[in-house]
Amino acid sequence: MPTDLSPVDGALSDALAAERSRQRETLSLIASENHASEAVLAAQGSVLTNKYAEGDPGDRYYGGCEHADTVERLARERARELFGADHANVxxxxGTQANLAAYQALLDSGDTILSLSMSHGGHLSHGQPYTMVDEHFEVSHYGVDEATGRLDYDAVEARAEAVDPDLIVSGYSAYPRQVDWERVQTVADAVDAYHVADIAHLTGLLAADVHPSPVGIADLVTxxxxxxxxxxxxxxxxxxxxLADAVDTAVMPGCQGGPLMHNVAGKAAGFAEALTPEFExxxxxxxxxxxxxxDRLGERGFELVSGGTDVHFVLVDLRETHPDLTGERAEAALESVGLVANKQTVPxxxxSATVGSGLRIGTPAVTTRGFDATATERLADAVADVLDAPDDEAVANEVAETVxxxxxxxPVYGDTTAASV
Incomplete structure (x- = not known):
């Protein structure tokens, strides 16, 4: 099957080639990004792009779904095995669509959701202003302790008692510590609320048993x-x-029509990889x-929200150490030398969220490239050098050479032989 786009669409072919080069020649430090394997890319670019498969395996609204059924069953079975769940809708x-389905399955319009404020590490889909979640439900928020950067579960409980929510959301976009899922469930039980745990950032860590899981604790996990x-x-x-039937109905027809079967195939391929010992x-x-x-950024004098991390990223707070450096400007300075991170608000x-006073710096993508702790320390020094002198051209040139x-x-998507640092 031909894979060269250039005879059909030269402009598109050039753009995709440029993006592949960008990924090879820069380091992604965005905590939500990663490099899928060539096998996952092949599955996602497969002929399943052509197939409608509304419904569930064995119960579709269209004919010709026997192979799509096989693919989706593989993805479901592997997800159940990875996460120890009774039921998986893939x-x-x-992740946002999954959260919408969770709310659809559990709530009525106008019910109350209690979630972490976005400025403290929550996610848009947990009911931030201007989202459809905020439009259809009453949304209140809790926060972290600004002095420690950590969740104070007694304060969360007090907030829940004051708000009396119908649903509490745990699991976050920019909280660098482990979550006590059982403590949140206790809070939810005390106020007779559902508990939805969003593991969007943590799926790989949970699949490999290197982070506690909310499966079997929370009512729904997305x-x-x-x-x-x-x-x-x-x-x-x-x-x-x-809750399986309620979830399946909430996904389709509640929130969407036919599944993107080529993406489901990519999920099945990636889940198979995650079941290997190498993935752990x-x-x-x-x-x-x-x-x-x-540790290295701390040695270089940078303030980290909560003092460090238990997960796959650090959250740098620039306010005290670099008061004139916004997250937006820091992001731009890093990107100019090939280090791609994202600006972030801090507690x-x-x-505003479009400017921020912090940076979220993640390690999933560089770990896929083969980074170990030694290489990561070298990376940390490169980040620190840029942030300490964001306008220094000599520093920028030196860091660009390091990158x-x-x-x-x-390397990624090229020569697969990685050397030691």
Whole structure:
């Protein structure tokens, strides 16, 4: 089957080639990004792109779905095995879509959701302003302790008692510590609320048993299927059998029509990779690298929200150490030398989300490239050098050379032989 786009669409072919080169020649430090394997890319680019498969395996609205059924059953079975869930719906197009399905399955319009404020590490799909979640439900928020950067579960409980929510969301976009799922469930039980745990960022860490899991604790567990687990891009919902029918109906027709079967194939391929012993080593290395990153940035004098990390990223708070450097400007300075991170608000931030006073710096993608702790320490020094002197051209040139060397030593989508640092 031809794969060269250039005879059909030269402009598109050029753009895709340029993006592949960009990924090879820069280092992705965005905590939600990763590099899927060539096998996952092949599955996602397969002939399943052509197939409608509304419904569930064995119960479709269209004919010709026997092979699509096989693919989806593989993805479901592997998800159940990876996460120890009774039921897995792998059809959601994204983690956000999975969250919408969870709310649809459990709530009535106008019910109350209690979730972490976005400025403290929550996610848009947990009911932030201007989202459809905020439009259809009453949404209140809790926060972290601004002095420690950590969740104060007694304060969360007090907030829940004051709000009396119908549903509490745990699991976050920018919280660098482990979540006590059982403590959140206790809070939910005390106020007779459902508990939805969003593991979008943590899927790979949970699949490899390097982070505690909310499966079997929370009523529903939602997540993305690409980030730390680097499977096909999309979402999923995990639950017990009692809620399986409600979840499946909420996904389709509640929130979407036919599943993107090529993405489901990518999920099946990535889940198969995640079931291997090598994946556990990879997931542990993600966390080890994040710890090395945190330790080195701390040695260089940077303030980290909560003082460090338990997960796959660090959250740098620039307000005290670099008061004139916004997250937006820091992101641009890093990208100019090939280090691609993202600006981030930090607890108590007075800057908007589009500017921010912090940076979220993740290790999943560089770990996929083969980084160990030593390489990550070198990366941390490069980040620190840029942030300490964002306008210094000599520093920028030196760091750009370091980035080029690291990209060469730890290649992606090219020569697969990685050298030691």
């Amino acid at each position: 059809q959601p197009h994204s 997540g993305s299927t690409h980030k730390t687990i680097r499977s096909g891009r999309g979402g999923m919902v995990l639950c017990d059998e009692a 080593l990879y997931a542990r290395q993600i966390v080890d690298n994040a710890t090395a990153l945190a 108590g931030d007075h800057r 080029a060397d690291l990209c060469s030593r730890f």
